[in-house]
Amino acid sequence: MAETLLKVAGLHAGYGDVQVLWGVNLEVPRGEIVCLVGSNGAGKTTLMRAISGLIPARGGTVGFAGENLTNASPERALAAGIAHVPEGRRLFAAMSVRDNLLMGAYLRRDGAQAVAEDLERMFAMFPILRQRQGQDAGTMSGGEQQMCAIARGLMGRPRLLLIDELSLGLAPAIVDQLCDTLRALNREGLSILVVEQDVATALDLASHAFVMDTGRVTRSGSSAELRDDPAIREAYLGSI
Amino acid sequence: MKRDALIAVVLFALVALVPFSGEAYWLRLGTTMLMYGVIAMSWNFIGGMAGYPSFAVAAFFGLGAYTGAVAQKFGLPMGLAWTCAGLAALAFAALLGVALLRLRGHYFAIASLVVAEVLRELVNSATELTGGGMGLNLPIPTMTSIDAQAAFFFYAMLGLVAITFAAMLLTTYSKLGFGLRCIQQNESAADMLGVDTTFYKVSAFMLSGVFVGMAGAVYASWVHYIEPPDVFDVLFSVKAIVMVLLGGAGSVFGPLFGAALFLSLEELVWRKFLEVHTGVLGLLIVLLVMFLPKGLLSLSNRLPWARKTR
Known part of the structure; x- marks a missing residue:
């Protein structure tokens, strides 16, 4: 595995009285596309927002290229090289x-x-x-x-692009086209962390995957590994 | 931008001729119209550009009026008292902004609405300083004639209009204006792209306060007597919004146009409907928001000054 670009360790975060993330661990190696999958309400968007500084962390750390970005402002996260393409x-x-x-x-x-x-x-x-x-x-x-x-x-010249819900509400042909573009960007050296509902598309696009459930990462590994995992097939892919 | 500035200079030069008409009525009406212009343009900073529906205009106006009046009571010359009023409104807006601008939409509107009421009660109870409910008399300016006085306050308001307009024009074409427009359209996206939204919003709120505060002080000196219900009148806030919506929110000439139109309506039509005055006002707001959210200026995009400010 290449050098780690983004390292999230034991991250806790939430909104008001509601805690959403309960000790999330996640790593994005430099130059890779990593996907984050999981059911609605698992905390994927919250994790993205915590990484890009839109909500504060209540515990744990966010490290990016050797810099500590825990509780950094969105400005600082962006200046450090993290751009966020928000859901919707x-x-x-x-x-x-x-x-x-x-x-x-x-x-x-x-x-x-x-x-x-x-x-x-x-x-x-x-x-x-x-x-x-x-x-x-x-x-x-x-x-x-x-x-x-x-x-x-x-346009912010990021080193890591966070994309929340890439395919939401889009026609399949457009999704394919976007995936091709992201692969091309990745070949030029951009690291990408993408949240995607469509697990088949996500595993196809990414080299590594993390599965989230109720605020925790429950499973991670290479896309090939997860694609063959019976539990993942059962839960997300349907019997193929 | 240069073109807008040029149009404004010509416009203000024409307006400056009003005192030569020698008609006291036009002079009084003109001074009021200019005051409304300041109020409308000020609201435009926070309401039009940043999209935050502020009802704090009455609070700034009253605060400015009382700061100016009390300063003059303690012997400060008029110009200095007005400056004090502006600074007080500026500082107050900064503090208030940091607290209130965390709220969005209706919540912000309600919270800002309450501020004027709170200030009014405070002024009411601080009898030694403000005269409380009895109001406060201001020294009458030492000028030769009543006509000269009227003309003086007319030009003072015109000067304030020019300053406010210049500030608005500069803001519109600056990074601040661009950032505020982004906040108006999508605050979380602006946040995400690294716009310091808190700083921008507070700046806009301060700009929406400072000139209104000064207008309040000029008004106090002009009418020689103020009392809390007069200067903390919530109608100042409502009128500001109606004027801007009437003219065109976020545009450069919209607020001025709206102020002129509003006062004309007020003078010509509404005094015939004294009983339902506020009802008509409410109806007008509803109609405007529903059918003309961008104001009357948006009706005639062929006119050169209705051009979009981008």
Whole structure:
């Protein structure tokens, strides 16, 4: 296994009186795609939010590339190289696609030239976004919005991309296309942690997988291992 | 931006001619209209740009009025008293913002609504300092004639309008304005992308307080006498919102346009319906929100100044 990029150890987190995460352990090796699967309410989104600093940790640690990001602000997490593509995409609906992408580079300090180059890179990666750049983001289809959300995340030049619910509400053809794009990005060196409801797609995309249940990681291993695991097949894949 | 500034300069120059009409009625109406303009533009910072429905305008106005009045009572010159009022409103908005801006939507609206009531009660009970329910008399400015006084306060309000407008224009085209627009559309996404939402929201709230506070102080000096129900009137808050919605929330000229239109309505129509005045106000808000959420300016996008500010 390659060097660890993200290391979550014994993480506890929640909202108000409700504790959601009960000592989560998870690792993302550098240069890998890792998926996080589990039923609704297992705590996947909460884990993502805790990693990117949107909610505080109540215990445990989040380490990223040798840096301690436990309880870091979202700004710091992003500056350290973690970009979050949230569930439901959360675009700025009444702003143009172009402005949405530029917002992704909000924290960058490497100058307009570099940002413009990256914008061009995003348009090359998702040509539809170039066509739609002047249009309000909220008027696009779900797939286009997801592309916009991923591109917005990439505009922050992350080392780790967190994607929450990649395929939610998207047509299968679009999901395949997005997966291809993510693989291409991964080949260029981007590490990805993706939350995915569709376990078959997730195991197909990722090299490693973590299974969450009621706030804990209950199972982890290589995707091939999990795909062959009878319990996983039973619970998530159906009898194939 | 330059074009907006140019239009504004021409507009303000034209407005500056009003005192030469020699009509006391127009001068009084004009001063009120300018005051409404300050209030509407101020609300635009927090309500229009950041999308937080603040009802704190009355609190800032009353606080400014009383700060200015008390400062003048203790012998401070008028200009300095006005500055004090602005600073008091600014500081108060900062403290209040840190506490209240954790709430969103209706919760924020209700919480901000209560502030003016609390301040009114405080001022009511601090009789030694504020005169309590008896109100407070202010020194009458030492000017030759009543006409000169009226013109002086007209120009003071116009100056305040110009300052507020400049601040709004600068904010609209700055990183702050961009960030506020993001917050308005999707606060959690803005948070995620590294926008310091707390700082931005508090800044917007402070900007929405400082000029209203000064307007309150100018108003107090202008009318020479203030009492708590007069300056902590919740209608200031409601009017601010109606004016901005009428003109166009988040736009540069919308609030001013709305203020002018609102006062015209108030003068021409509503005094004929004294009994149902507030009812008409409520009805207007409902109609506006339902049918014209972007204000009257959005009706005629062909007009040059209705152009989207981006």
